[in-house]
Amino acid sequence: xxxxxxxxxxxxxxxxxxxxxxxxxxxxxxxxxxxxxxxxxxxxxxxxxxxxxxxxxxxxxxxxxxxxxxxxxxxxxxxxxxxxxxxxxxxxxxxxxxxxxxxxxxxxxxxxxxxxxxxxxxxxxxxxxxxxxxxxxx
Numbered sequence: 001x002x003x004x005x006x007x008x009x010x011x012x013x014x015x016x017x018x019x020x021x022x023x024x025x026x027x028x029x030x031x032x033x034x035x036x037x038x039x040x041x042x043x044x045x046x047x048x049x050x051x052x053x054x055x056x057x058x059x060x061x062x063x064x065x066x067x068x069x070x071x072x073x074x075x076x077x078x079x080x081x082x083x084x085x086x087x088x089x090x091x092x093x094x095x096x097x098x099x100x101x102x103x104x105x106x107x108x109x110x111x112x113x114x115x116x117x118x119x120x121x122x123x124x125x126x127x128x129x130x131x132x133x134x135x136x137x138x
Contacts, residue, residue: 008039015045032110034117041121050122053131053138057108064104068093081135 002010007030015025027047031037040046055063066079070092077084077093084090119126131138 004036004039007036008043008045011040012043012045031118033114034121037118037121047122048125050126052119052126052128054128055130055132059132060108061101061104064099065101067096067099069096 011027011030014020031040063078063081066081068077068079069075070077070084070089071094072092073089075084075089076082077089084093129138
């Protein structure tokens with residue numbers, strides 16, 4: 001776990017680089033809670049757009065169970081949606097250790113606990129998108 005203040009400093013430092021200023025930036029999975037969102041604001045970081053993907057918990061848990069990792073390239077694949085065509089890559093794939101159903105349930109519980117506060121902070125700039133559909137439609 002990285003302390004929230006360190007996250008805010010690291011993000012502020014990175015977003016002050018020329019490429020982020022000229023081209024924009026994307027944060028994935030951050031902020032996770034109200035404290036982190038407030039720290040971004042106090043650091044002067046105000047996103048113009050916030051995209052929130054949503055799907056039923058059962059769908060997320062099922063998708064999580066199909067994830068596979070190539071330890072050589074660190075590419076992520078899925079047993080149903082994105083299986084590699086190369087047999088050598090298929091043989092290397094492993095199930096990530098931190099993706100147990102219990103761990104996923106704990107993460108979802110934490111998300112549901114924190115989402116309303118984070119959503120309230122960004123509601124004027126947020127867009128919710130149903131992720132329980134083909135990725136091309138998302």
